[in-house]
Amino acid sequence: MTWETVIGLETHVELATKTKIFCACTTRFGGDPNTHCCPVCTGMPGTLPVLNKKVLEFAVKAGLALNCEITRYSKFDRKNYFYPDLPKAYQISQLYLPIARDGAVSIRTAAGDKTIRIHELHMEEDAGKLVHDPWIDQTRADYNRCGVPLIEIVTEPDFRTADEVTAYLEKLKETLQYLGVSDCKMQEGSLRCDVNLSVRPMGSGELGTRTEMKNLNSFKAIARAIDYEARRQIELIEEDRRVVQETRRWDENKDATYAMRSKENAQDYRYFPEPDIPPIELSEEYLDGLRAAQPELAEAKRARYQAEYGLPEYDSRMITSDCVLARFFEDLTALGAPPKQGANWIMGEVLGALSARGMEPKDMKLTPATLARLITLVGEGTLNRNTAVKVFEAVFDTDGDVDAYVKAHGLEQVNDDGLVRETAAKVLEANPQSAADYRGGKEKAFGFLVGQVMRELKGRANPQSVNRILKELLTQ
Amino acid sequence: MTVNTELVEYISELSRLELQCGEKQDMTAQLEQIIAYMDVLNRLDTQGVEPMSHVFPVKNVLREDDVVPSQDRAALLAGAPVPDGEAFLVPKAVE
Secondary structure, three states: OOEEEEEEEEEEEEOOOOEOOOOOOEOOOOOOOOOOOOOOOOOOOOOOOOEEHHHHHHHHHHHHHOOOEEOOEEOOEEEEOOOOOOOOOEEEEOOOOOOEEEEEEEEEEOOEEEEEEEEEEEEEEOOOEEEEEOOOOEEEEEOOOOOOEEEEEEEOOOEOOHHHHHHHHHHHHHHHHHHOOOOOOHHHOOEEEEEEEEEEEOOOOOOOOOEEEEEEOOHHHHHHHHHHHHHHHHHHHHOOOOOOOOEEEEEOOOOEEEEOOHHHHOOOOOOEEOOOOOOEEOOHHHHHHHHHHOOOOHHHHHHHHHHHHOOOHHHHHHHHOOHHHHHHHHHHHHOOOOHHHHHHHHHHHHHHHHHHHOOOHHHOOOOHHHHHHHHHHHHHOOOOHHHHHHHHHHHHOOOOOHHHHHHHOOOOOEOOHHHHHHHHHHHHHHOHHHHHHHHOOOOHHHHHHHHHHHHHOOOOEOHHHHHHHHHHHHHO | OOOOHHHHHHHHHHOOOOOOHHHHHHHHHHHHHHHHHHHHHHOOOOOOOOOOOOOOOOOOOEEOOOOOOOOOHHHHHHOOOOEOOOOEEEEOOOO
């Protein structure tokens, strides 16, 4: 029998606000244990949580970008459970009236285009971190992350393959980064994903029993966990055993999922309306304001780069893969750099330098103005491309002064044809054999001679001039 | 809805409350009364009435996203039954 895998995702995204969702503690990642805490986020009795304005704004922006219906009258609810990662013994979340519903995200895979429906998007608070200390056989609770704002984005069970899941997550990450609502760093846990998966005979309209997988820390882990879990469920059914609805944890080292203890599976959250947080009513003016302020997203940029700047699709994709790069490119172009040249520098030298240093575009010191100056110098003929690359390497780390560097190292291109001619003549005199070889039809000898002239002129000559003048001298 | 000992045991387990035998009986009787009163309330016709979650007519209570220094850790941990100087210690909770 052929089986079909059915997958739905619950993605938790930490919002890039400065403070926590209900108190003014910092959301900065890390920090010594329990140093980003206050009576509110540690759940002291008698404290009153107050919603962060920015959290609401970011959640609505995300909802709009994911084509959701924004809930005009929204509320918070209490999700009750006892677990030491949550000092209040309840999480403030949204069950009945989430901030956004009924969205859609279009994705592209090798198999074609597809729309993934978004069931809902809601706001909630993150929990603390528990680390077990085997030495004293006790667990340490660190509440720095407690109360960091999250949005949870729940899809309909619309995925059929791991490829689709990856494409969706990449699109989601890209969208949220462009909006500036989250940095989406999986390695720091600011984007976390739970995968709901079931299998059914191909063509069946009914859903099979699903399991939920947690602890998926990378796109690769997600894809591997999906393949593993689908195979496990199919095997169970083919052996006439049944799939148990449960939460399973992905073990990266063992490449397998295993069931979490049944106690952790007991889900009876006894939700009720959160009395501490008054309801949220959004006006049309508020929504219009946010709609108008939405930034241009990657997809729109890709189309525009092709139409407006005439960039190939490949270049547009590369540059929009990161919103910082896209902004860099646009600034560069605004400073007068020809778009295709700017794109070449970004895709070649900039990305190369970043990857050689293990850096992200947002950590880059180099400014568009500096690169624009370099491109201008090449365009004017002051620098040749090879020398410009050397200058680029020299100024990249500190955003150094291009003109000062060129002057200090005497790198200006030799545009003096007389000097080039003189040098070429000298080279021909010193290498009569190569000259004879070229004249006898050996094209390769020409490259050697060009190299010698360039070397004499310390790489500063304009390659076209060297070619032209050498050819003239050789055919005389 | 009937309240019996099983239900009381289940609720006390969810709430991490340890009830003695006599307490369970007391709770069963008291919860029964409370639930019975809900039945009285349920007799009201609430067709078309929006469920209310807040007594006061307030909405959109929001704060600016400005950081304020957090609490001193020693003071924060002072109230914990078993702090270790950095963290709250709790019985083994992770696998």
